[in-house]
Amino acid sequence: MSRADYFHDGYTQRALIAAVPRLHGTLRFSYRPALIEERSQLYDVAGQLNAHLFDCHVARFLAQKIVDWDLVDAQGQPVPASAEALLRMQPELFIKLNQIVLGVAASDIDPTWPAETRDRLVDEQAAAALAGRTIGEIREENDEKNSSWG
Numbered sequence: 001m002s003r004a005d006y007f008h009d010g011y012t013q014r015a016l017i018a019a020v021p022r023l024h025g026t027l028r029f030s031y032r033p034a035l036i037e038e039r040s041q042l043y044d045v046a047g048q049l050n051a052h053l054f055d056c057h058v059a060r061f062l063a064q065k066i067v068d069w070d071l072v073d074a075q076g077q078p079v080p081a082s083a084e085a086l087l088r089m090q091p092e093l094f095i096k097l098n099q100i101v102l103g104v105a106a107s108d109i110d111p112t113w114p115a116e117t118r119d120r121l122v123d124e125q126a127a128a129a130l131a132g133r134t135i136g137e138i139r140e141e142n143d144e145k146n147s148s149w150g
Helices: 036-048 052-064 083-087 091-102 113-130 134-150
Strands: 015-017 027-031 067-069
Touching: 015 067, 015 091, 027 091, 036 134, 052 067, 052 083, 052 091, 083 091, 113 134
Parallel strands: none
Antiparallel strands: 015 027, 027 067
């Protein structure tokens, strides 16, 4: 879903979850990456809530992070990014979206992205693998380095 009133600020990331045959379709979305301390807070809450309540908590958190997405219902109508919608997603799609927003998994590469965007993702994935860290940690570290030069 394209929005003419949205201006890319450098901190909002675009992502793709590729279709998995007989499981779920493709999902394209933009999101605000979770910060390391936000991930830590979610992990703390995980030990305090039963699974169902934790899923609801994560869905509310993700709904705040999703800027836009191309999710549609069975009639092809856009589905607003909300906690309720997230809880109705195919479970594997929900898990992958959560992992991407938390920075523990990388987006799939969207063939429609410019080469520069695709190359940056490949570089981030390689840096994370070599360092034994998450892609979110690598991105946050790079953002801190870039902002200190300003």
